Amino acid sequence: MSKINYILRRIIEFFGSARLALGSLLFFGMLSAIVALFFFGWLSGEMLDGDTRRFDETVRAFVHGFAFPALTSLMQLASFLGSTLFLVIFGVVTVIALYLRKHRRGAILFTITTIGATVLLVTLKLAFRRTRPEPFFDTILPASYSFPSGHSLAAFCFYGALAEILSGRTDKLWQQILVWISAVMMILLIGISRIYLGVHHPSDVVAGYAVGLIWVITIAIGDKLVHAKDENVENIKV
Structure with a gap:
């Protein structure tokens, strides 16, 4: 059972109608995407005006304050798990x-x-052209622009999609919860690693998450609408 269908069954219990439940699920999904879109627009404006500088510097200093060799190695590993090389190889194997x-x-x-996430990322980076901050360690800065963070956007989409697929392969709730907790932790760890290493402004990472959320919800809603007749939502049993 897919995660969406599991949630749909729970909503059906509340609304008493499968079609009303599906409509409500799609509505809240679209509402979340719209909120994330407005947030990204606001954050982009703040960034362009230089109003995120204080936030960025404060968070960077706070995160870097925890630095020590073992943690640095862990963060470098986390960053690699969100890199283009790793995600392309792992993505091909997954498909x-x-x-x-x-x-x-x-x-x-x-x-x-x-x-789609890759196309969005390249387009947005070229549109904003934000330079990267000075790294905290002997890290070679990527040649691409900084806003939004490619690692956080890609991690959100990649591990989010992977969690949806894996959770749909089991009917056990505890396994589904474990999969999603693991995915969320991985997504957050990758984003934090980019701040820790100093290769991104914190606002870059937050923006990457916002764009990732918008894109994942858009794909999920589109898929649900396209396959609504095939799944015959009225036959979903509570």
Whole structure:
């Protein structure tokens, strides 16, 4: 059972109508995406006006205050788990595995989500052209611009999509919760690692999460609308 269908079943119990429940789920999904979009627009304006400087410097100094060798190694590993090299290799393996397991819909959704996130990222970076901060360690700064953070955006989309697929492979609630907690922790750790290493402003990371949320919700809603007739929502049992 997919995570969305599980949530839908719970909502049906409350609303008493499958169609009303699905409509409510889609409504709140779109509302969340709209809120995230307005937040990103506001944050972008603040960044362009230089009003995020104090926030960025304060958070950077706070996070860097915890620095010690073992933690630095952990953060470098976390950063690698959100890198283009790792996500491309892991992504290809994931798509192949999904096809081999006859999960064609999941493979297509995963591909669209990750490729779309890449296009969004490149477009936004070129649009804002924000320079990167000075790194805290002997880290080679990427040649790309800073806003929004590619690692946080990609991690949100990649691990979020992966969690949806994996949680849909089990009917056990505790396993679904474990998958989602693991995904959230990974997403947050990757974002924090970029701040810790000093290769991103904190506002870059927050912006990446906002864009990732918008894109993931958009894909989820689109998929649900396209396959609504195939799933025959009225036949979902409570």
